Amino acid sequence: MYLSRTVKARKREKLDLLIANANELVTLSSEAQKPRTGTQMREIGIIRDGGLAIKDGRIVAVGKTAEITKAFKAENTISANGKIVLPGFIDPHTHLIFAGSREDEFQMRIAGVSHMEIFKAGGGILRTVRETRKASFEKLVDHGTETLDTMLEHGTTTVEAKSGYGLTTKDELKMLEVLQRLNQLHSVDVVPTFFGASAIPPEFSNNPQGYVSLVAEEMIPKVTEKGLAEFCDVLCEKGAFSLEQTRRILTTGRNSGLRSKVHADEMSHVGGAELAAGVGAVSADHMLFSSDEGIKAMADKGVAAVLLPAAAFSQMTDRYPDARKMIDCGVPVALGTDFNPDCWVESQQLIIALACHIMKLTPAEAITATTINAAHAVSRANEVGSLEAGKKADVIILDVPNHKFLGYRFGVNLVDKVIKNGRIVVDKEASRTEFRLLEEQKM
Ligand SMILES: [Zn+2]
Numbered sequence: 001m002y003l004s005r006t007v008k009a010r011k012r013e014k015l016d017l018l019i020a021n022a023n024e025l026v027t028l029s030s031e032a033q034k035p036r037t038g039t040q041m042r043e044i045g046i047i048r049d050g051g052l053a054i055k056d057g058r059i060v061a062v063g064k065t066a067e068i069t070k071a072f073k074a075e076n077t078i079s080a081n082g083k084i085v086l087p088g089f090i091d092p093h094t095h096l097i098f099a100g101s102r103e104d105e106f107q108m109r110i111a112g113v114s115h116m117e118i119f120k121a122g123g124g125i126l127r128t129v130r131e132t133r134k135a136s137f138e139k140l141v142d143h144g145t146e147t148l149d150t151m152l153e154h155g156t157t158t159v160e161a162k163s164g165y166g167l168t169t170k171d172e173l174k175m176l177e178v179l180q181r182l183n184q185l186h187s188v189d190v191v192p193t194f195f196g197a198s199a200i201p202p203e204f205s206n207n208p209q210g211y212v213s214l215v216a217e218e219m220i221p222k223v224t225e226k227g228l229a230e231f232c233d234v235l236c237e238k239g240a241f242s243l244e245q246t247r248r249i250l251t252t253g254r255n256s257g258l259r260s261k262v263h264a265d266e267m268s269h270v271g272g273a274e275l276a277a278g279v280g281a282v283s284a285d286h287m288l289f290s291s292d293e294g295i296k297a298m299a300d301k302g303v304a305a306v307l308l309p310a311a312a313f314s315q316m317t318d319r320y321p322d323a324r325k326m327i328d329c330g331v332p333v334a335l336g337t338d339f340n341p342d343c344w345v346e347s348q349q350l351i352i353a354l355a356c357h358i359m360k361l362t363p364a365e366a367i368t369a370t371t372i373n374a375a376h377a378v379s380r381a382n383e384v385g386s387l388e389a390g391k392k393a394d395v396i397i398l399d400v401p402n403h404k405f406l407g408y409r410f411g412v413n414l415v416d417k418v419i420k421n422g423r424i425v426v427d428k429e430a431s432r433t434e435f436r437l438l439e440e441q442k443m
Contacts, residue, residue: 015074016422017054017393020065022080023401025050027062028087028372028386035304035332035376041365044403045386050085054393057422062387078424080397083416084405086367087387088157088394089348090374093285093306093336096161096190097144097178100131102341109316115267116239125165125199128341132165132175140178141185147339147346148188153426154347155415157394158189160336160378162233164198169219172196176228187420191378193261194220194229197241197249212245216252224256230379231282232258236265236272243275250279259379265289266311277301283334283377287321288312299330304377307369308338309354310345323359333361334377335369349406349414356407363406393422 019025027045030036036043051068053060061068069077105123109115118124132140144161151159161182163175176192183190196215204211223229232253236246250260259282264272266286273294276284284290284298285306298305305326312320326333335355337345345351352366361369375385384392399416400409418426 012071012073015053015055015060015072016076017419017424018068018072018074018077019052019054019080019085019395019397020069020077022047022050022052022065022085022397023082024048024084024403025052025062025387026084026086026367026403027388028368029062029388030386033381035302035334035373035381036368037299037330037332038327041327041333041368041373042362044364044367046403052085052387052395054395054419054422057393059387059389059391059393059395061389078397078417082401084398084400084403085387086155086396086398086403087371087385088396088418088420089155089370090158090378090380090385091151091156091336091339091348091370092160092283092334092374092377093308093338094159094161095164095338095340096147096159096182097140097175098128098132098165098341099135099140099143100128100341101344102127105342109314115315124342126202129165129167129199129201133168133171137174137178137181140175141181144178144182145186148182148186148190150346152188152418152420153415154349154413155396155398155418156188156346156348157396157418157420158191158375158378158380158384160191160193160231162193162195162198163229164195164233167196167199167201169214169222172219173222173226173228176223176226180228187423187425189380189384191231191380192229193231193233194223194253194258195233197234197246199235199240208245212241212248215249220249220252220256220258224258229258231261233261233263235263236270236275237263237267238270243271246272246275247279250281254279261285265294273298276303282379285336286311287326288319290321292325295326295329295331302332304332304334304373306334306336306374306377307355307359308336308343309358310351311338311343313354313358314343320358323355323361327365332373332376333365333369334373335366336374347413350410353407353410363404363408366407367403393419395419399428
């Protein structure tokens with residue numbers, strides 16, 4: 001039923017790779033090219049005893065194992081017996097590259113020192129800005145590569161990544177050029193976001209409006225002239241950028257072809273959700289303090305909510321976004337790591353566990369939020385986010401018997417294999433055989 005007629009006509013076509021016998025093949029496919037909302041978030045398109053065919057880096061067919069193996073043969077067939085198959089995770093919100101670390105601030109947060117106090121003492125983002133400005137291009141590429149390796153090992157195959165630790169034209173361009181280089185070097189796809197408005201840099205502490213002008217009049221034109229970003233993001237928050245400043249930057253970006261994202265209502269209610277709906281943003285992110293009106297406006301405009309439970313977890317304030325309300329209101333909900341030096345987590349599997357345990361998403365909803373809805377939140381849903389003929393063969397095999405194990409079994413990596421662009425790039429089964437001693441070696 002999932003095979004197209006043209007595929008059926010070519011009998012036993014020779015392919016590159018087949019996956020067969022999956023306990024559950026979670027397709028997330030749908031006719032409508034839209035994110036899932038409301039109860040659709042629980043409908044994840046499971047095929048039992050599922051199979052999938054891959055050629056030239058693309059998915060050719062998805063269906064029952066019997067249908068797939070009847071229609072195709074391949075050089076290499078993977079049995080996913082006892083396991084589940086999913087689209088690769090998409091992480092729609094990360095601060096992928098930075099220099100240094102802030103584990104001492106973690107100690108301070110444990111002791112009860114607030115985010116604002118740390119910031120005022122010269123810590124927080126401005127410390128990372130100082131270190132990232134000093135870091136060489138090569139060093140940032142190396143660190144970013146290691147992070148992407150870890151993300152891929154945990155099943156993430158597409159990642160959105162922001163600049164925002166440069167805060168000068170030169171340093172913001174450097175960060176975006178690092179992202180461009182990583183996209184060329186690494187098999188993980190990197191979606192670049194210009195985030196020059198992540199904070200007011202110290203040089204402009206007495207002239208924030210001057211910095212807004214620098215972002216709008218100098219940085220955005222340079223970024224778009226070089227084609228270094230697809231999105232423009234602003235931290236709309238007290239002590240950062242006001243609603244009016246945020247609107248100016250996002251509108252300037254949009255007029256140059258950058259789609260909008262907003263760090264909205266993370267620390268307080270400033271009206272970020274309403275603004276995201278008003279400017280036609282692709283997503284509003286964080287949303288811990290968003291109003292009912294803002295949520296409703298986002299639902300009406302189809303703006304995605306990118307929720308980041310690990311960010312709230314790492315801030316230790318016990319406040320989380322009201323994901324259930326957003327889903328009930330019809331907002332397309334996505335989940336991301338918010339990977340950054342304050343929230344050092346690469347695994348979307350852990351995000352699923354936090355979303356289920358704390359925000360009470362079901363595993364099916366959390367899977368939707370880390371695959372197809374996350375793909376929509378980074379404007380990549382035509383290429384990835386579901387297992388459908390024609391899409392990129394970004395596929396993960398998890399060593400659990402059904403999808404309800406996601407979130408339920410946590411703190412370990414459930415990935416058995418990662419297939420990126422049709423190639424097996426992570427294979428736990430192969431590496432594990434190294435651990436297991438043969439009987440004679442034990443003697
Ligand atoms: Zn962020």
